[in-house]
Amino acid sequence: MAERTLGGALRAQASERTALLCGDTSLSYVELDREADRVARHLDSGERIAFLGKESPHYYELLFGCSRSGAVLVPINWRLTAAEVEHIVHDSGATVIFADRSCAKAVPEMPIVWLEDFEHWKASAPDGKPVESGPDDAVAQLYTSGTTGLPKGVVLGQRGFFEVRAALEDNGLDWLDWRADDVSLVGVPGFHIGGLWWAVQGLTAGITNVIMPAFAPAEAVRLVREHGVTITCVVPAMLRLMLDEGQSLQGLRKIVYGGSPISETLLARCLAEVGCELAQIYGLTETGNTAVCLPPSEHVPGGARMRAAGRPYPGFAAEIRDAQGKPLPAGEVGEVWLRSPANMLEYWRNPTASEESLVDGWLRTGDAGCVDEEGYVFLRDRIKDMIIVAGENVYPAEIEGVLAGHPAVADSAVIGVPDERWGESVHAFVVTREKATARELMTFLQGKLASFKLPLRYEFVEAIPRNPSGKVLRRVLREQFWGDRDREIN
Ligand code: ATP
Incomplete structure (x- = not known):
């Protein structure tokens, strides 16, 4: 595996094979390679550019264009509020945002390229050959989802994307x-x-x-x-x-x-x-x-x-x-x-x-x-999601894992709530696919979990709040129990 830059590895693949298929749009490897070059002509090394929109081939044209120019792509979760987007744009220092019209309400005041104008923007590229950036240069800056605090910009280098494959291939x-x-x-x-x-x-x-x-x-x-x-x-x-x-x-x-x-x-x-x-x-x-x-x-x-x-x-x-x-x-x-x-x-x-x-x-x-x-x-x-019941450590994932074994349970999430006697007690939110009572669930867990891990209360809900990467938004669930105090435990 010679190439350790995204742009270099893409060039090595250049063929007529379909690289990306998204709805009615498709791009071959040759086309993606060419579009990445056109994008790169607009960008400067070290520049941060933001992307706010649903997945599309444009996203990957920008990513590989960044690799070809040394710019850094800052993709933003399109479900975030205007204030959250503003925080990321401001923190990253992005010079321009590529945005889908459907996200217009969340786009801050700054230079914008609407994705519907993307072809036009690429066509206006200044002449000049893009400079390929190196394996140690940054290519993407992802913001943590903030499930454990304010989002931070994680700067990722190009080489990192190849390390797992290289480790596996090198070791057969x-x-x-x-x-x-x-x-x-x-x-x-x-x-x-x-x-x-x-x-x-x-x-x-x-x-x-x-x-x-x-x-x-x-x-x-x-x-x-x-x-x-x-x-x-x-x-x-x-x-x-x-x-x-x-x-x-x-x-x-x-x-x-x-x-x-x-x-x-x-x-x-x-x-x-x-x-x-x-x-x-x-x-x-x-x-x-x-x-x-x-x-x-x-x-x-x-x-x-x-x-x-x-x-x-x-x-x-x-x-x-x-x-x-x-x-x-x-x-x-x-x-x-x-x-x-x-x-x-x-x-x-x-x-x-x-x-x-x-x-x-x-x-x-x-x-x-x-x-x-x-x-x-x-x-x-x-560690921050651990519940301490009378000095004993309880991990939500363990309880959720056992609950998943009950045939009526479609999904669940467990949190710690304030408890005068034990400091915290275990509270389970449960989504059922067929009727089940708290008593049935309690009986099911008894014997499978130590008694201090057993939920004291079961709350039946329509859905568990999760972020787009499937993580339970425990902060949302805890809010009603901890209010302002959540900042201390979070
Ligand atoms: P934040 O740090 O703000 O919460 P985030 O939720 O986006 O941001 P990620 O980097 O996406 O953080 O998620 C990393 C976490 O996901 C890990 O620390 C771990 O808790 C969990 N995780 C990842 N893979 C697994 C796995 N295979 N099994 C269990 N948990 C996992």
Whole structure:
């Protein structure tokens, strides 16, 4: 794998094969390569450009155009409010925003290129040959979703997008193998590392990538069947919704999943109903996506490793450390630290946060977990989401995982609420697919979980609030119980 820049890897693929398919629009590799060059002629090295809109080939023309010019793409979640968009635009110092008209209300006062005028904008490119930027230059700046605080700009270098594949190829491992005739579905949005990383993997492997403007389960299933999708990357919530559509997905040969905890029930269901290979990935925006992988061979129902997030790729590392940063022995729960050659370059214009998170090449993840004797990482949950019941640590993901095994439970989310007696108690929000009572759920959990982990209350709701990468918005759920005090615990 010679090329470690997005633009260079794209050029190496240049062929008439369809690179991107999105609704009625498609672009071949040759066309994408040419359009990236036209974009690049407009941009300067180091310049930040923002993108606010649903997924489309334009997004990727801009991304590869950035790689060809040294500019940096700042994709913004189109569901954010005007104030949130303004924060990101201001923080990034973006010189121009490329926006979809449907997002007009959220676009701040600044130079704008509406996507409907994109062709015209490209055609007005000044002459001159774009300068290809290097593997160590930044290419994208993604904002954390802010589930744990104000969004921070994670600056990602070009090289990072190639590290996982290089580590696997160099070591003869085929966990994330691509085949020449693969067709990939990109359902996670590109403003999240999961979607961006997955699309870049497909585009630099030269296969056809079916892009969804916005994820909808029935449409995802339709696309899989219509376009003969063979491989995709999803978050667990998407996977569950796709399976709930009740249609065959047997054309899929591999599903890569990650981004939030998955229940063994959902994994077993997927193996039984789709029967394809599964690979779990674990990582953060800050680690340039995945640093740890659970390969297909470890997906054995009932097997001990089904609960693991996986093992670091060769050349990557995971350690468990205490609050002082001292490594802990195998089996002990502490904070997961990851060392990845794809780690972010920095948090943009935030040296304090960068120094706190990046220590000697390691990234503090904020996740609680342990590592077994063979180096497999077992995640508990985010440290900040941990509930403390009378001094005992309770991780929401564990309870949600067990609840998922009840046939009536479609989805659930667990939080800690103030409790005079115990400090905090466990509160479960539950979405049911058929009628169930709190008593039934309580009986189901008893014996499967220690008594201090059992929810004291069950609240039946229509839906669990989640962000577009499938993470439970616990802050929204906690609001009614903690009010202003949430700032202290969050
Ligand atoms: P913020 O830091 O503001 O919450 P974010 O939610 O966008 O931003 P991401 O970088 O998208 O953060 O998500 C990283 C987190 O996702 C990890 O720290 C971990 O908690 C969770 N995660 C990722 N992969 C897995 C996985 N395979 N299993 C369980 N949790 C996962």
